[in-house]
Amino acid sequence: xxxxxxxxxxxxPALFGQLLIGLINGAFYAMLSLGLAVIFGLLxxxxxxxxxxxxxxxxxxxxxxxxxxxGYWPSLLIAPIVVGAFGMLLERxxxxxxxxxxxxxxxxxxxxxxxxxxxxxxxxxxxxxxPYSIPDLLAGGQDLGFMFLPNYRAWVxxxxxxxxxxxxxxxxxxxxxxYLRAATENxxxxxxxxxNVPRMVTLTYGFGVALAALAGVLAAPIYQVxxxxxxxxxxxxxxxxxxxxxxxxxxxxxxxxxxxxxxxLTKVFYPEASSTAIFVIMVVxxxxxxxxxxxxxx
Amino acid sequence: MxxxxxxxxxxxxxxLEAWYGESHVLHGVDFAVAAGEVATLLGRNGAGKTTTLxxxxxxxxxxxxxxxxxxxxxxxxxxxxxxxxxxxxxxEDRGVFASLTVEENLMLPPVIAPGGMPVDxxxxxxxxxxxxxxSQGTKLSGGEQQMLAIAxxxxxxxxxxxxxxxxxxxxxVIVQQIGAAIVRLKQxxxxxLLVEQNFRFAATVADRHYVVEHGRIVDMxxxxxxxxxxxxxxxYLGV
Ligand SMILES: Nc1ncnc2c1ncn2[C@@H]1O[C@H](COP(=O)(O)OP(=O)(O)O)[C@@H](O)[C@H]1O
Ligand SMILES: [Mg+2]
Numbered sequence: 147x148x149x150x151x152x153x154x155x156x157x158x159p160a161l162f163g164q165l166l167i168g169l170i171n172g173a174f175y176a177m178l179s180l181g182l183a184v185i186f187g188l189l190x191x192x193x194x195x196x197x198x199x200x201x202x203x204x205x206x207x208x209x210x211x212x213x214x215x216x217g218y219w220p221s222l223l224i225a226p227i228v229v230g231a232f233g234m235l236l237e238r239x240x241x242x243x244x245x246x247x248x249x250x251x252x253x254x255x256x257x258x259x260x261x262x263x264x265x266x267x268x269x270x271x272x273x274x275x276x277p278y279s280i281p282d283l284l285a286g287g288q289d290l291g292f293m294f295l296p297n298y299r300a301w302v303x304x305x306x307x308x309x310x311x312x313x314x315x316x317x318x319x320x321x322x323x324x325y326l327r328a329a330t331e332n333x334x335x336x337x338x339x340x341x342n343v344p345r346m347v348t349l350t351y352g353f354g355v356a357l358a359a360l361a362g363v364l365a366a367p368i369y370q371v372x373x374x375x376x377x378x379x380x381x382x383x384x385x386x387x388x389x390x391x392x393x394x395x396x397x398x399x400x401x402x403x404x405x406x407x408x409x410x411l412t413k414v415f416y417p418e419a420s421s422t423a424i425f426v427i428m429v430v431x432x433x434x435x436x437x438x439x440x441x442x443x444x
Numbered sequence: 445m446x447x448x449x450x451x452x453x454x455x456x457x458x459x460l461e462a463w464y465g466e467s468h469v470l471h472g473v474d475f476a477v478a479a480g481e482v483a484t485l486l487g488r489n490g491a492g493k494t495t496t497l498x499x500x501x502x503x504x505x506x507x508x509x510x511x512x513x514x515x516x517x518x519x520x521x522x523x524x525x526x527x528x529x530x531x532x533x534x535x536e537d538r539g540v541f542a543s544l545t546v547e548e549n550l551m552l553p554p555v556i557a558p559g560g561m562p563v564d565x566x567x568x569x570x571x572x573x574x575x576x577x578x579s580q581g582t583k584l585s586g587g588e589q590q591m592l593a594i595a596x597x598x599x600x601x602x603x604x605x606x607x608x609x610x611x612x613x614x615x616x617v618i619v620q621q622i623g624a625a626i627v628r629l630k631q632x633x634x635x636x637l638l639v640e641q642n643f644r645f646a647a648t649v650a651d652r653h654y655v656v657e658h659g660r661i662v663d664m665x666x667x668x669x670x671x672x673x674x675x676x677x678x679x680y681l682g683v
Contacts, residue, residue, distance in 0.1 A: 321551065327543040328552055334503050335539045339553035340527030340600070 161414055162293040168410020169403070170299055170368065173306035176402025177361040178383040179390060180310055181354035183398040184317070186387075187330045188350045191241060191252035196383070197376030198260040199355045202229045203362025205267060208278055208371045218281040218363070225363045226356035233355030237348050260377070267373035275370030302364050309360065310399045317395055326350065330393075385428045391438025401439065453512075454479040454635050455500070455531075455604055460509035462492075462499045462659075469495050470659040472509070477604070482626065482636040484646045487656030488682055493639040494536055496656070497606045500637075501533045502526040513604065528556045532597035536608040536639075540589045542582040546573055549581040550596045557601030561632065566595045569625050587618035594625065598634075605629070608639045623648050643670070643677055655680045 178196060185193045193199075206228050207221035216224065236259060244251045280298045287296035317323035329336040329343055337343040362376070369375055386405050390397025405424050412423040419426070431439060453476035462470040470492050477483045485493045498504040500511055502523035511519045518526050527533075532553065541549055550566070550573065567574040570591040576584060584592060590610055597605060607626075611619045619642075626649045630636060640646040646653060647670050655663040657680065665673050 324544055324548045324552055328541045331541050331543055332539055334523070335533075335535060336552075337523040338501050338503050338527055338533045338535075339597075340524050340556050341554065342522075342524045 159293050164410040164414045165407065166293070166295065166299060166410075167413070168407040169303055170406070171409060172403040172406020173303050174361055174365060174379065174402075175383055175386045175406050176310050176399050177306050177357055177364075178379065179386045179398040179402050180313055180395065181357040181361075182383065182387050183390070183393050183395055184313070184326075184357075185351055185354040187393040187395075188326060188333075188347055189237075189241070189252075190245065190249065191256065191351075192249060193351075193354065194253055194257035194380070195236070195259040195263065196256075196354075196358050197378075197380030198263040199229055199233060199358040199376070200362040200365070200379065201267070201371075201373060201376035202232070202263065203359025204278070204366040204371045204375060205271075205362075205373075206359065207363045207366050208276055211278070218367075221363050222360065226360045229359035229362075230352040230356030234348050234352040237351040241351065242344070242347075264373050264377060271373055273372060273374060275372040275375070278366035278371050280367040298367060302368065305364060306361070309357065310402075313357070314395055314399060382424055385424050387438075389424075389428050389431045389438060391441025394438060394440040397438055397440030452478050454514060455637065456510070456512040457496070457500065458510040458512075460496065460499055460511065461507065462495050462504055463506040464495075464504075465506075468659075470499065470507070473656070473659065473661055475654045475661050475664070477635060477637050479603075479635055480630070480633060481651040482630050482638060482649055484638045484640050484643075484650045484653045485656050486640055486643055486646060486653050486677070486681065488680075489641070491656040492659040493656050494608055495659075497533065497608050497637070497639060500526075500606060501531065503533075527553075527602070530557060530601070530603045532600055532602035532605050534593045534597055534605065534607045534610065536612070538589045538593040540581040540584070540592055542580060544581050545578055546581055546584065546592060547577045549592055550599070553596055553600045555600050557603075560601035561598040563599060566598055569598075569628065570595050587614050587621075590614060590618070590622065591625075594622070598629070603633075604635045604637065606637050606639075609641065610638070611640070611642055611645050619645060641681065643681060 178200060182193055182196055185191060203225040206225035207218065210216040210221055210224060240255060240259070241252065244255060284298040284301050287294055317326055325336065325341055325346065329341070329346060333343045365375070386401045387398060389405065390401030405427065408427070409420060409423055413420040435441070455477040457476070458474050460470055460473040461468070473492070473496055475483070485496060487493050495504065499507045502518070502521060507519065509519065510517060513529055513531060516529065518529065541552070544552065550563070572588050573592055573595055576588065581592065582589070594607065594610060610622050614622070623645060626636060626638070638646065638650060643653070647667060651667050653665045653667065653670065654661045655665065655677070663680065665677070670677070
């Protein structure tokens with residue numbers, strides 16, 4: 147009995163350490179799946195380029211630092227704007243033409259875009275990661291007694307939470323969000339009320355992409371900057387979106403953080419399953435609740 | 445059919461044709477609505493009434509002809525620009541949004557010109573809506589959803605209201621309430637183009653009636669002649 151306890155209950159620092167890693171991963175899952183949910187809701191497009199756009203955000207920060215000497219803090223603004231604008235061009239000139247077609251076409255188109263974008267960066271930077279250092283202001287950490295909390299990680303969790311909550315608030319509680327929800331249901335009628343829906347669609351796509359780029363900048367000091375950094379992550383993020391419910395804002399946020407934590411805990415208690423835990427949960431959720439945990443079945 | 449109304453017409457439709465893919469649905473619709481009047485499009489199911497409203501609103505991709513609103517040709521404009529000129533649309537299926545509360549539904553259409561109806565007057569016109577302000581839009585009864593669909597286009601400052609069968613499938617009491625609202629809207633200066641199959645209801649609110657058959661306007665009956673032409677109308681409507 148005692149022996150069993152000894153194996154099953156890990157020392158507190160290890161537990162909290164994994165919890166923290168889970169929370170950090172969850173912060174990225176949440177921001178990325180949120181962008182996917184917003185885009186899917188209005189555009190009906192499964193944006194497979196999302197991982198590449200996240201990578202573009204990180205590279206944007208890396209490039210402006212190395213070529214222009216612009217540091218981390220301005221990059222938090224510059225990367226989302228630049229990459230978001232790039233996203234709007236993609237929407238305006240490519241994605242717009244396939245809204246009437248089956249989901250499959252959107253998936254193929256955006257997947258193709260992801261391959262092209264990643265291919266270009268691999269051509270120039272190879273697959274190895276480029277280092278990006280933590281801003282001075284956030285170097286070091288706090289000793290909480292039961293664990294050591296690096297300042298940068300605390301900042302990532304806080305920043306992601308604020309972005310997620312802010313997005314949720316705008317969509318669910320403001321007039322702008324009401325336009326978005328209404329256009330998700332019936333774009334034609336919203337257009338007949340005098341709202342320029344095509345422009346709103348472009349801006350929404352740009353916003354989702356900007357959110358991915360922001361996540362990329364936040365990730366740069368933690369995961370290094372590499373052309374494939376997004377393609378590894380995006381598979382898990384799609385599982386999160388499916389679990390939370392396709393297009394559900396709350397599902398994306400709650401699901402992102404929760405699954406990050408669950409994944410972290412799995413690493414402590416049953417490390418062998420840590421990379422598959424999320425997919426097992428996805429299968430179970432799909433069997434029990436095909437629309438996802440927060441999915442609306444109107 | 446470019447009749448007496450044409451002189452001071454707010455809306456003029458001439459030679460309007462429309463298609464759904466291959467199928468040609470409107471074959472040259474001509475009519476006019478004068479500023480401040482209530483005109484109806486009467487006709488059987490499938491005659492092309494809804495298609496006519498959609499064509500005016502610009503939410504039907506394939507259409508041809510001339511549509512003039514307040515002296516401006518609008519047929520080539522996108523729907524949101526047409527709306528911003530002062531035309532508001534209440535669709536046949538009501539189009540109440542499930543993901544919005546009653547109040548959010550009401551406040552959704554943006555104000556496009558000054559002079560819209562103040563919200564307290566709207567609630568005064570449809571008191572049921574005030575009661576259920578915070579409920580989900582689609583939790584309302586059918587009649588209340590219809591009221592909401594009309595109510596939300598009154599705020600915006602639009603001058604011409606396109607109402608597609610606002611009494612369809614509703615209990616007589618509610619139909620009366622909606623009729624009273626339409627009369628009050630006319631008094632408030634709105635111009636209304638009303639689609640109806642129920643000509644008895646139409647007679648209580650309208651100034652003139654256009655009869656739609658197979659994608660054309662085949663007759664125009666001023667409301668005061670409606671009584672005399674009841675037999676003819678029965679034939680048109682197949683009742
Ligand atoms: N979305 C559509 N696709 C194809 N045909 C349609 C569509 N909507 C209406 N129609 C056809 O167009 C004709 C006119 O329809 P509609 O304008 O809805 O008639 P009404 O409103 O007078 O009942 C009908 O024959 C109908 O079957
Ligand atoms: Mg109809």
